[in-house]
Amino acid sequence: MNPPPTQPAPARAPASVYALVGNPNCGKSTLFNALTGLKQKVGNYPGVTVERKVGTTYTQHGHPLTLIDLPGTYSLAARSPDEAVTRDVLLGRRADTAMPDRIVCVVDATNLERNLYLVHQILDLGRPVILVLNMMDVAEQAGLKIHTSRLEHILGIPVIACAASSGRGLIDLKLALSRTDLPLSRHAWDIPPAIAPAVSELQASLQDNDDKPPLIARAEALLLLTDQDSVRVAGSTPLSARTREILQHWENRWAADGTDWAAALVNARYDSIGLLTADIVSTASTAPVGPSRSDRIDAWVTHPVWGWCIFGVIMATMFLSIFTFAGIPMGWIESLVATISAGVSDLIPPGELHDLIIDGAISGVEGVIIFLPQILILFLFIGLLESTGYMARAAFIMDRLMSKVGLNGRSFIPLLGSYACAIPGIMAARTIEQPKDRLVTILVAPFMSCSARLPVYLLLIAALVPEEQVPVGPKILIMLLMYALGTFGAFGFAWLFKKTLLRGAPPLMIMELPPYRLPRIRDVLLQMIERGGLFVKRAGTIILGLSIVLWFLANYPKVPENQPEVDPLSYSMAGRAGHALEPVIAPLGFDWRIGIGLIQSFAAREVFNSAMGVIFAVEETGDEEETRTHLRDALRAAERPDGSKLFTPLICLNLMVFYVFAMQCISTIAVVKRETNSWRWPLFQLGYMTGFAWFVCLLIYQVGHTLGY
Amino acid sequence: MNTDPRLQRPRMPLTELPTGAAGRVCALDGAADVCQRLREMGFCESAIIQKISGHSTLLCQVCDMRVALGEGVARHVTVELIRG
Numbered sequence: 001m002n003p004p005p006t007q008p009a010p011a012r013a014p015a016s017v018y019a020l021v022g023n024p025n026c027g028k029s030t031l032f033n034a035l036t037g038l039k040q041k042v043g044n045y046p047g048v049t050v051e052r053k054v055g056t057t058y059t060q061h062g063h064p065l066t067l068i069d070l071p072g073t074y075s076l077a078a079r080s081p082d083e084a085v086t087r088d089v090l091l092g093r094r095a096d097t098a099m100p101d102r103i104v105c106v107v108d109a110t111n112l113e114r115n116l117y118l119v120h121q122i123l124d125l126g127r128p129v130i131l132v133l134n135m136m137d138v139a140e141q142a143g144l145k146i147h148t149s150r151l152e153h154i155l156g157i158p159v160i161a162c163a164a165s166s167g168r169g170l171i172d173l174k175l176a177l178s179r180t181d182l183p184l185s186r187h188a189w190d191i192p193p194a195i196a197p198a199v200s201e202l203q204a205s206l207q208d209n210d211d212k213p214p215l216i217a218r219a220e221a222l223l224l225l226t227d228q229d230s231v232r233v234a235g236s237t238p239l240s241a242r243t244r245e246i247l248q249h250w251e252n253r254w255a256a257d258g259t260d261w262a263a264a265l266v267n268a269r270y271d272s273i274g275l276l277t278a279d280i281v282s283t284a285s286t287a288p289v290g291p292s293r294s295d296r297i298d299a300w301v302t303h304p305v306w307g308w309c310i311f312g313v314i315m316a317t318m319f320l321s322i323f324t325f326a327g328i329p330m331g332w333i334e335s336l337v338a339t340i341s342a343g344v345s346d347l348i349p350p351g352e353l354h355d356l357i358i359d360g361a362i363s364g365v366e367g368v369i370i371f372l373p374q375i376l377i378l379f380l381f382i383g384l385l386e387s388t389g390y391m392a393r394a395a396f397i398m399d400r401l402m403s404k405v406g407l408n409g410r411s412f413i414p415l416l417g418s419y420a421c422a423i424p425g426i427m428a429a430r431t432i433e434q435p436k437d438r439l440v441t442i443l444v445a446p447f448m449s450c451s452a453r454l455p456v457y458l459l460l461i462a463a464l465v466p467e468e469q470v471p472v473g474p475k476i477l478i479m480l481l482m483y484a485l486g487t488f489g490a491f492g493f494a495w496l497f498k499k500t501l502l503r504g505a506p507p508l509m510i511m512e513l514p515p516y517r518l519p520r521i522r523d524v525l526l527q528m529i530e531r532g533g534l535f536v537k538r539a540g541t542i543i544l545g546l547s548i549v550l551w552f553l554a555n556y557p558k559v560p561e562n563q564p565e566v567d568p569l570s571y572s573m574a575g576r577a578g579h580a581l582e583p584v585i586a587p588l589g590f591d592w593r594i595g596i597g598l599i600q601s602f603a604a605r606e607v608f609n610s611a612m613g614v615i616f617a618v619e620e621t622g623d624e625e626e627t628r629t630h631l632r633d634a635l636r637a638a639e640r641p642d643g644s645k646l647f648t649p650l651i652c653l654n655l656m657v658f659y660v661f662a663m664q665c666i667s668t669i670a671v672v673k674r675e676t677n678s679w680r681w682p683l684f685q686l687g688y689m690t691g692f693a694w695f696v697c698l699l700i701y702q703v704g705h706t707l708g709y
Numbered sequence: 710m711n712t713d714p715r716l717q718r719p720r721m722p723l724t725e726l727p728t729g730a731a732g733r734v735c736a737l738d739g740a741a742d743v744c745q746r747l748r749e750m751g752f753c754e755s756a757i758i759q760k761i762s763g764h765s766t767l768l769c770q771v772c773d774m775r776v777a778l779g780e781g782v783a784r785h786v787t788v789e790l791i792r793g
Contacts, residue, residue: 074746074749074750075745075746075749077742077745077746077749079742079746110773111772111773111774113751113772114750114751114772114773114774117749226745227742227745262741262744262745263737263744263745263748263753263754266745266748266749266753267748267753267754270748270753294775298761298768298775302761302762302763302768303762304762304764392777395777396763396766396768396777399765399766399777399779400764400765400766403765403766403779403780403781408779409766409777409779508740508743508779508781508782509766509777509778509779509781509782510743510746510747510750510776510777510778510779510782511776511777512750512774512775512776512777513768513775513776513777514775515775
């Protein structure tokens with residue numbers, strides 16, 4: 001055998017960019033966190049909203065190394081946008097991310113054969129690879145003996161036994177990362193003879209027409225024959241026409257003689273892996289027999305009856321925590337904002353600038369930042385459920401229900417997240433494989449009552465039910481009714497879309513249920529902080545800008561001094577818009593003042609409350625509860641020009657229903673635009689949701705009015 | 710292939726495999742990308758699957774891994790019963 005080829009190593013410093021790849025649930029993120037700690041940057045790949053995580057770690061000699069954590073995948077033949085990004089980065093197809101110098105493959109040692117499939121594809125790339133056998137501790141407990149040195153010898157690349165959760169093997173890994181020269185794998189496998197001519201023809205074309213280096217071209221040729229270039233995402237360099245022609249030619253030819261070449265390729269790889277693992281994995285005689293701990297837990301958790309009970313308890317705990325524990329830090333944020341406002345008041349003399357900063361910028365941003373605790377608690381729960389392995393079970397339980405409306409269990413997670421805020425919910429839809437199912441999930445997610453609607457519901461319920469006389473029961477009932485309405489709306493429209501507009505194949509769910517593990521608190525907290533940070537960043541930019549714009553609209557133009565009898569609000573842009581809107585909303589029983597609230601709600605729904613405060617001239621007090629009580633009394637006292645009450649019970653109820661269904665959130669529209677890469681879907685969503693809200697409210701008001709309410 | 714009916718094991722879609730039984734994968738049909746992913750995850754021909762639970766969505770054990778399969782996928786996996 002020839003000596004293994006080594007990478008030319010002219011530079012003293014080790015190669016600086018490593019990509020971290022592996023199957024889902026192989027402990028890759030834990031390893032990434034262990035190597036990089038807080039030195040991480042989270043963003044997006046331009047054009048697609050796949051999370052891009054880059055971190056820095058250091059060699060034994062203190063040189064910085066860049067580590068890219070690529071989304072988990074089972075194969076380079078991508079089925080979802082996440083997986084497509086992993087494939088494109090490794091193949092050097094993305095202009096925004098240079099091809100990594102070296103690759104760290106993380107595999108779950110307890111399931112070596114399946115995990116080696118991806119490694120096998122990656123070795124074809126002909127890049128320097130370090131193989132990390134993670135979860136060795138779990139494998140040993142299960143009685144598996146893995147001969148690491150033998151595997152290292154066969155593959156010819158560094159193989160490191162590791163348990164990222166306890167830090168075992170990290171030093172060895174760092175030593176390997178620090179090496180200036182890394183051998184290339186000497187592993188070879190036989191491409192099935194029937195496919196070989198196609199591979200070489202495609203490879204030649206990729207080299208000549210797409211400027212690919214020979215080994216990458218061979219790997220890409222193999223890949224094109226299995227994934228037919230089906231999942232393409234923005235930012236990925238397209239194939240040349242000639243290569244596509246050749247691919248098409250071979251596809252037609254095989255289709256004609258009925259060869260299942262894709263299956264042949266997968267089987268050939270598994271055969272090769274089988275030969276590889278036969279010598280290196282042995283099961284000890286001390287291996288535990290009988291059902292494992294995960295099996296015993298699953299017997300309860302996936303049980304047709306108990307499974308639902310456990311699911312219900314967990315969901316109830318989560319929502320109770322969001323609505324109770326969050327109250328404390330929300331109070332802190334309020335008092336902090338009050339302090340800042342007071343400080344600014346002292347610095348800036350009363351006047352236009354003072355009002356702009358206090359009423360426009362500060363209170364606008366506060367209206368959004370106030371929800372940070374709730375969002376953090378939601379992320380904490382989602383993180384805990386994910387890292388223990390329960391989330392996959394929840395999706396499994398929900399799959400049956402979701403399949404009734406044509407979606408699969410994976411859509412459950414985004415919809416659940418949307419109860420806190422549609423934005424993280426919509427972002428969570430990325431893991432859904434079928435593009436149509438993903439789109440339907442995104443389209444209906446904003447129906448789930450988000451936490452921004454909560455203050456509006458609270459205010460209107462307070463105005464509706466005189467709390468001095470009525471026990472708390474009916475209030476909670478009305479609140480639950482609103483949440484239920486939104487949920488039914490989401491499911492109903494999902495069903496409708498899957499039947500009509502986005503008719504597609506029935507949902508196809510293939511999902512691995514990872515073994516139960518104790519949650520990795522550090523990883524959960526890191527993720528929570530990262531996602532919370534993105535939320536704060538948005539509040540600091542988009543929402544700040546919008547708040548200032550809205551303030552101007554509500555305050556300008558000023559009433560000329562010679563017409564003191566004119567109402568300044570009515571004269572302002574917002575007031576005029578409210579008047580302009582009145583003919584449209586009058587059939588729902590809303591007047592122009594409510595119209596202003598509806599328009600302002602586009603910045604964030606809870607702005608309705610402060611808009612009502614401004615319109616009905618309620619004095620702000622430091623205490624939210626007290627302000628709401630004042631506001632409630634002001635709403636109850638509000639009258640129409642003819643002297644009748646404006647906020648009758650029917651109007652309060654109708655307004656709540658409008659908030660349940662209408663799409664009134666610019667941030668959500670912006671996120672949907674980014675996720676779907678077009679203006680078409682967010683505008684459609686705006687139209688259908690608001691239109692539906694209008695029709696339902698029209699019905700309620702007209703029927704209610706006729707009945708004499 | 711052995712055509713003696715006495716030696717043939719009963720074949721059925723994975724959806725009809727009784728809970729608790731084990732089966733060997735005989736054939737995969739259906740959409741190409743789904744078959745590809747099933748094979749890559751270990752559901753290749755001759756793999757042994759144990760059905761753990763589920764009515765419409767199934768829970769299966771295949772090479773030390775627990776996988777949830779939607780009905781639309783499981784219908785396209787033909788297995789032969791090897792252990793009831």
